[in-house]
Amino acid sequence: MKLNQVLSHTNQVERSKFVNCIDKLCQDLKGNPDLAKQLKKIDGQLKAASGNEITQLFTLIQPLFKQHLKEQLAIGGPQASLLVNILVRDGNCIATIPWIENLYAKEYKEINELSLGLIEDIRQNESSDFERLNRLEIYLECMTTAFNNDLKANRTAKISDDERSILNVLAERLSLSREEIYALEHSVDPIPELGLESALEYLRENGIILINRRRSEVMIADEVIEVLHDVLGKELHDKYVLRILRSFSDADLSNILKNHGYKIRGIERQEKITTIAHSGLSIRNILMTDLHSEDATQNQRKDRIKQLIEDMDLEIPRIGTRLQDRIDVLIEHLRASEEEEFNILSVSGYKELLETLSPPPLSVEDRIRADFEVENKETLDPERLKALSITPLDILYLYSNDEIKALRNDMSLPRRGNPRSQIIDSFASANDKLIENYHLLACRDLQGLQSAGIEIKEADIGVKFEEATRSILEQLEMTVDEDLRKDINTAKDKADIIISLENDDIIIGEAKSFKNGEFSKYSSTSRQVKAYVKRCEANGHRVAQVLIVAPAFSDDFIDAADMDTEINISLLEASGLQKILAAYKQRRNPNFSPKLLTKGGLLKADLISKSI
Template sequence: MKLNQILSIVNQVEKAKFISTLDRLCSDAAKNNNKLAQTIDNIDGQIKNASGSEITQLFSTVKEFFKTSIKEQILMGSAQLNLLLNILSRDGNGVARIVWIESLYAREWEDIEGLSKELKEAIQLGSKEVSFNRNHTLKIYHSCMKEAYFNDQKNNRDAKITDDERSILNVLANELNLTTDECAAIEHLVDPIPKSEVLDALNSLRDMGILFISKKRQEVFIPDEIVAVLNEIQGKDLADKYVLRILRTLTDAELSNVLKAHGRKIRGVSRADKIQTIIHSGLGAEKLLFEDMHSIDDALNQKKERLKQLIQDLEIEVEKLGATLDERISLILQSLAGATEKEFDSLSASGFKQLLNTLEKHFPDIQNLLKSSFELETNEVIDTEKLRALSITPHDILYLLSNDEVKEVRDNMGLPKRGNTRFVILESFANATEKLIENYDVLARRDVNKLKEVGADVSESDIGVKFEEVTKAIFETLELNVDEDLRKDLNTAKDKADIVVSLGDNDIIIGEAKTCKNGDFAKYSTTSRQVKAYVTRAENQGKRVAQVLIIAPSFSDDFIESAEMDTEVNISLLEAHGLKLIFDAYKSKRNPSFAPKLLTKGGLLKAELIAKNI
């Protein structure tokens, strides 16, 4: 979840530690940054009074200062903090209940404890061996870890590993081909990690400004922006979900090469277990691509050709392929690291929801697969809103399925067998949404027969929901911020707004999408009661409703007059064919620009004039 979204959820007390951290960093940075100093002056020098968007902008400006600050604090902290940060920064754990974080911590602790005992035996064997083998390698790293940790006691200081010592240990681990989980387990032998007191550790991380804790929800929030900083500190060049994509494209022999490079077992190990072992080991993607996946006797040109094929398999669009191995690796890493926003944009909210529903139909175990892969609570129902909050894209979901499983889904859907299987599936949902947008006015008028004629098969009972979803898809194309998290937060079992558009700060537009089978939409009294309830609830939560926007196929004269005369709430009306006209005008422009204020004029909006102003 983005920082701006989290700031809109937590209260002033719950964001106080983060604001204090940001305030201190801004004060230091502003001394040498005139632009930042001016930004702080614009909010009267009081960051605690800044809006969510202003705070997000300030954080972006001082991100490097923040990174340096928390890196120092983490190094001075305990091994427990490092274990907890490793859990919180993993895919799917950015928003979680405290009790669930505690259960994940207990599971992780048991894994490290078990691996530590296994490595301890290997280290003891290494002490008796002269040859340079895996056991001897583990012994060397263990000896260096002990020296780095305990050498402070010689000078009557507390035992700890300094920044310089950590850097040297990281280089040593890399040269010895040790994995992240092995390093953590060996450190656990030297500096045992506490098994409990997780809440105290979470509070320590909150005090550093790393995360937010909501007492009301009993939830922990760690923003995507801070997760990215933590990944940099931990030396992660790619999130696990992107490493998984790479592994899915590798052959069984290449997966075995990776495991052999780190002394792991390969005989009798299934493909799925190989992938799981590599993911859990925390291997760096760069080293995996440069060395581990290749056979020992592969020539440089063979490696370059293999990466060229990998780029094609991952459907990475490139202007220039790159001449060297390093350039091709960099291209893969950069493309995947910045893929999230692009992947969400490639499929509308409606298309995403359809994809998940279809996968649940053709692959009934998808919910359990999502929960196990992204460490989500077992009793939680996973929907697309939750997935968006966790930055889990449609592409991420399809890459959870094995190559054989995703082919089975494709075949069950009756899709073509040519091309990348996952992208064929994604394209089918993108096309389905485009077809409904193309026939948006027909959908608004609930013309089932006409929809069937154009190949958009929608049941009568689903039309209302589809119209709402397609309206959101159009708004997203117009680059409006359709805020599903805020809508979910504002809605109750009784009052459920269709659409919430965030305009920045605390300003929002509340949208209602109404279908009508025969004639004009004329139910003003019912509709006005609905929207006024939504407005009241939003204002009670500190939001300012700039406008209520009602979209329908057409409106009766009485409806239009009543909306214009209503003094309690500002209402704009937009006909479905008018919104489609605006959409078409936006898509036809090379550099389109659509201002949300065009929807806040009140009364029946003139779509033709709005389209001309794009």
């Protein structure tokens, strides 16, 4: 979840520690002209700043925030470090405190068992060769020395930021996994098994997490996770590492395991992937060394990375000539692809993909919960998955290549080309077809929709019209905030669409499909939207406008909306919204602002289209 959204889901008290942290870092960077300009906009009053303004400040002070995190993790102790390692995993950026406690207990047990096993193996090792156990012993001795250095100066034993950076380089050069590093550190500086509340409070005090007390929910913004990945030396999200591993052959996986002393005989493919992914091995080292046989030439290694890029169906125009170059472009491409992946399917397309994968034996929900550690009581709809940074392509990579090919064949898609891309394209095409026939959805023209090749039940037309409206607004790059809509909606009052603007302002949207003629039910519609406005204002948001989309409006409806003094209402015909989207797509650099929909009265789609 983006920082702006995290801030919108917490009150002033809950976000106060994060704001204080940003305020302190801003004071340390006062000489920056861009920062001074941004602070001037808010008169230096961060506590009164909007979520968007705080996000802009965070971007400017990010280098200082990174240094702040390094220092705080160095002095926060092993419990805080382990907790951060859990929170930055894909799927854990939003989680209830009881669920985090459950994940922590599981992680602690595994590290404790591994720690005991490694120490025993090191003690019994009699070899003097530079093999895995000797490398582990070297790191353990260095870790012990770094931890005990403070005792010589009569200070509390701990590993400083500088010592940590040296140990990180040593671990990388010794090809140790993150799992092994945690286990060895646990033997030197034991991780507390209990007392997680104090560790969570420590992270909150230092602006790393925010806690929604009403929901007992911990949130960590995507932007903060990226900085933490940098601090921890993680070049890629775990989900991208899994994609790479699932593109490897069994022989490739065995090479990686063998290079790190793991068993390979009698181990199933899925277990190999899980072991490598959970160990926290450097993906760069895997691609550079571990993947290849010892006698592989440089050209063979380069060709293998080229083949991997082709197998993953990545559109990278220039992959470079050196092995290092090819690994760099692969990692950078995956790092930059997340936003694009969210946009390949609309919310409705994403929802249809999940429904297609739901019947057994595919069991998409179980796989999502297992791979992304999502709590059982969590609803797995597209909006929640997006908040957890889980894209449609992430979902398809939960399945083996054979399963995906079987699904493609069941969907009667062509058998040539990348099957995951074909499946995504099929749902994108279905969504495009709905938008192309948006006017028929608005008029509830069942026969027209079926003639256009859209199989739909009449009872589902209203829901599809709402989903298509959201999709169009998303394509106009408006922030359709489903999490906020869920917060505001009750069993009685359910707004169709919430659009977040700057300064915590919002637009409430209503999509009204109507058969035969012009929409004329103003009294019932106004009662609905006024209830939504009250709910939003009670949650601390200012409603800048109410936008009603319908196939057409009666003159009485238009007049009543113009004369309503309680709320500001804009009316937009469905064909007009379709026209605005078409104009937007035709422009190379479209100039569209949500403010164009806040003029009030019946909006003139032709004028808006020309202004784009």
